[in-house]
Each structure stands twice: as C-alpha cells, then as structure tokens.
Amino acid sequence: MFKQYRTFYTILSLILLSTVIVMVMYTVTINTSLTTVKEDIKTNNLNRMRFLIQNLDHNVGQLSMVATALETDSKVGLLPSIDLMDKYDQIKLIQDLTDKMKLQSFSEGWNNQISIYSSLLHQWIGSPSSDSSPPQATPDNQWTLETQSGQFVAYRIHPSYSIRVTFPQDNLRAMLSRSDSSSNNSFFYRKGDSVILSGYSGDDQVNELLPQLLPLLNNRMEGSEIITVGGIGYMVNFLQSDKLGWYLVDYLPLDEALRPIERTRNYFYAACAMLFMGGVVTALFLYRKVQIPILELLKGVRLLKHGDFSHRIVRRSHNEFDYLYINFNEMAAQIEDLIEKVYKEKIMSREALVKQLQAQINPHFLYNCLFFIDNMTRLGNDEAVTAMTQNLAQYFRYTTRLDKPTTTLEKELGVVGNYLNILCLRMERLNYEIRVPDSMKLLSVPKLLVQPLVENSVIHGIEKKQGEGLIRITGIEDTGHYQLIVEDDGIGMSGESIQQLMTRIKQPPGEEMGCALWNIGQRMQIYFDAPSRMEIEPSTLGGLCVILHWPKRKD
DSSP, rough: TTTTTHHHHHHHHHHHHHHHHHHHHHHHHHHHHHHHHHHHHHHHHHHHHEEEEEEEHHHHHHHHHHHHHHHHHHHGGGGGGGGGGHHHHHHHHHHHHHHHHHHHHHHHOOOEEEEEEEEEEEEEEEOOOTSSOEEEEEETTEEEEEEETTTEEEEEEEEEEEEEEETTTTHHHHHHHHHHHHOOOEEETTTTOOOOSSSSSOHHHHHHHHHHHHHHHHHHEEEEEEEETTTTEEEHHHEOOOOOOOEEEEEHHHHHHHHHHHHHHHHHHHHHHHHHHHHHHHHHIIIIIIHHHHHHHHHHHHHTTTTTTTOOOOOOSSSSSHHHHHHHHHHHHHHHHHHHHHHHHHHHHHHHHHHHHHHHHHHHHHHHHHHHHHHHHTTTTHHHHHHHHHHHHHHHHHOOOOOOEEEEEHHHHHHHHHHHHHHHHHHHTTTEEEOOHHHHHHHEEESSSSHHHHHIIIIIIIISSSOOEEEEEEEESSEEEEEEEEEEEOOOOOHHHHHHHHHHHTSOOOOTHHHHHHHHHHHHHSSSSSSSSEEEEETTTSEEEEEEEEOOOOO
16 A cells, blocks of 8 residues: 555655744744844833833932932021021011922922921921921931822921922823833832822733732842733833832733734744645645556556556546557557467467477388288288278378367377287287276377377387286376376386486487487477476386376366
C-alpha cells in the first residue's frame, strides 16, 4: 500500500514539512516581536511616568519652599507679637500677609492656597475663619490628603503660628488627563487613601486591579508586572513620588496593544493553512493526473514482463498520457503479433524436425526387417517370413502417417509386441515382459520411441549371448514424472563403454555410428518439457538398462 502511494505521501510530507518550518520560524519571529513590543511599551510608559513624577515632585517641592520662604518674611516675623499691637496695626498686618500669600499662590503653576494660623488671635489669615485649627502633631512639610475637602495639605508648625499650604487633587487629575491616552490609563494611589483617577480610567477596572496590585507595592519604589483580570492581561507599571509618597500607577490592556500583531499572526497562520490545503489539492491533482497514469503504465509493463501480451490500457486521462496509452497499446499489440508468429514458426519447425527424425528411423528399421526376411527365406522359414511381412505391413501403415507424429503409449507398446513376436519366431530362446500400469497407457508419446531401444537390445545384447534371453519393459509413475525402462540380460557393457556411448549420442551421428539412440534423445527434448532425459546404466538382469525420464504435464 505504501509503495503504491510513495510519491503522493512524499509530496504531502514535503509540503507539511515546509509549512511547519515556515510556521515555526514565523512563530519564533512573532514571539520575539511581541517580547520587543512589550519591552518598548514598558520602557515608554515608565519614562512617561518618570517625567510626570518629576513634574509632580517639582511642583510639590516648590509649594513646600513657599512655606519655608514665608518663615523668613519680616511680616510673618511680627506674628509672635501681634497681640501687643493695636487693632489697626493687627488689621494692617493681616491684610499685608493676605496679599503676600495671594501673590505667592499666583506665582506658582498649580492651583494652590497658602494660609497662616495665628495661635494668639486664634484665626486663619488668608482662608475662611470657619477652618479648624491646625493639628499639633503633624510633621513639617508632610503632605496628607483631607478626605472631606479633597485637598492635599502640608503644615509648618511654630509656637505662635502655623503655615498651611494646600492644593486640590484636581491638579493631579488634570496632570493624568493630559498624559493619558485612550489606550493608557493612570491613577494615583496610596494605601489608606482614596484613588485619584484620570478621565480615561474606570472605577471597575481599578477596583479589580487593586487586590492583585497591593502585594506588589510593598517596599518597592517602581516596577512593572503583568496582571490578568477577567481573562484580560494588563501591563501594570507603578512609580512612587518622593514628595507625596503616592504611587503613580499606569495599566494598559495588552490585548489591545498587541492586537495588530496578533491579528497579523492569525492571518499568517490562516494563510499557511490555506497554502497547505492548496498543496494537498495540488498533490491530489498530481496524483490523479500523473501518479495514477504512471502506475497504470507500470502495471502494463509488469504484465508484459510476465507474458500477458493481451493486456491493454483502457483508462483515459484527457492529457498527454493518453498518447502514451495509445502507443503502449500499439506496442503491446505488435509484440503479441510478433510472439504469436515466432511461436507458430517454432511449432512448425519442431513438427518438421520431428517428421525428419521419424523419417530417419523408418529406413533404419526397414533395413533390419528386410535383412531378417532375407535370412528367413534362406533358412526356408516361411512362417516367420509371412509373420514378418504381415507385421511389417502393419508397422509401415502405423509409421507412414507423418501427419500425426505422436501416438499413445499403448499403441506404441502394441507395435513393440508385434516386433518382439516376429523376433521370437526367429529366436526361440528370446522372451520378453511388458509391465506398464494402465495409468500410463494413454500417455501421448512420439512414434517409434520404444521400438528402436528393443531392437538395439536384441541385436547388441541378446544375439551375442548364448542361451536364453530376456527383454523387460517396465513403466513407473512417480509424483512428478514418468519412467519407461527397457532392459535385457544380454552381454551388457562396461562402465567406461557406457560413458563413451553417452558422450557419442550427445553429438550428431556420423557414418560410422547409428542414429537410433541420438534420434530418441533429440525427439524427447523436442516433445517433452524439461527436464526430460535418457539414461544408460547396467541392468540388474545382467545386461544393459535404458531409462527414459519425462515430467508430468501441468495441464
């Protein structure tokens, strides 16, 4: 299965591997870009926050310096003795201090208010008289947020007076509004105080962030963390003011900041998926239009290799392969015609050769029979002459039908029996036995396959021996082949003589050598399938044994 689709699977693997490599490289690149963008966002926001904190600390420091400068003013120096002045001087001093504090407030960039509390007069100078007296335990220049008024307050406490500088938290809110954008959100926070929000910040988001942010602020002046709230990741940067002690906190939804990059990444992944699917479709198209036609051609070539020349390709691809199919079919047809012609010529050649070999046997046998008749006539044995003449007539009626060079083994043995009967009339000491199973009698064999062997046994074995003679013909059927054994108890041959005889019958016969054994060997090779052979060996009867082997036909 895999071998058949190897090319298709290879193309798919290459497409998948290429897509995976590109996606991995792009993922590494996009992750690097995301990390770089996060670092840039963090750096930019911290730099912006540092600038805001520096501006805040500068303004708060300026307000603190106003209070310090008032302490050295000559008018303020008269406050410890204001109770010793008459009413007019007191009013004039209060008016001068009020004007001076208003001038100081206007000179600062922030909206602020400066006022002085006289412990001797128990009243505020430069602010409504309804304000409460300053706290006694407040450290100098420490800024606190008054919840009710929403003002940041810092005091300079003296025994006879106290200087108070205030500014509204709107100053911080305005600062946040100027620096924030639609994506950045900032707020001021100090533990124990309310949160100061900008115009872009939302109470809900801040309230959700604070529980996770508080543990991160402990003993830290600045930092940056990623906090997840409601499934949304926020980059939170914080920086503490040295003058106020409040934290400036900036939070940015990373999803919004990184959305363009993530959208580009998703588009790229979608494009890779579409390219992969396009590659799969292309591979399928190539498989259908190229691979399948090639497999069809390979199938045809394999069938031709195994001898099936009748195979034709009937598939139509509607492309250049149709031209190959047509040419393949024409080639297969030409090969089939050529093979049939060669096969027919081979059959005709074999039949001609068989008839030629058979024609060689007929004169040889005729010579022997005529010589026998001549001898019997000289001896006056008319009965033997008559029997020989009749059997010879039957023999030639049997052998002269060259249109059919084969017969059954039963008929062949019948001719051999007639021949041996004739010889028995001439030699009373000759005996013979024919033992062939019935399953072999209907086998098809070449004509005159056995008779020349019997003739040679009589002439070269029995006639040269004194006393009784025996010729035995035996048929044996094994699992895969047949054997026909012709043996006698004649004078036999030595082992060396048998080897020389086997060597001679493998060569074309000459004038000095008979052709009977060579003729039989050649006809067996032509008629029977390999491995068919003829063996000669000593017989257990004492003479010579000739064994014919041929395999069983599969059909």
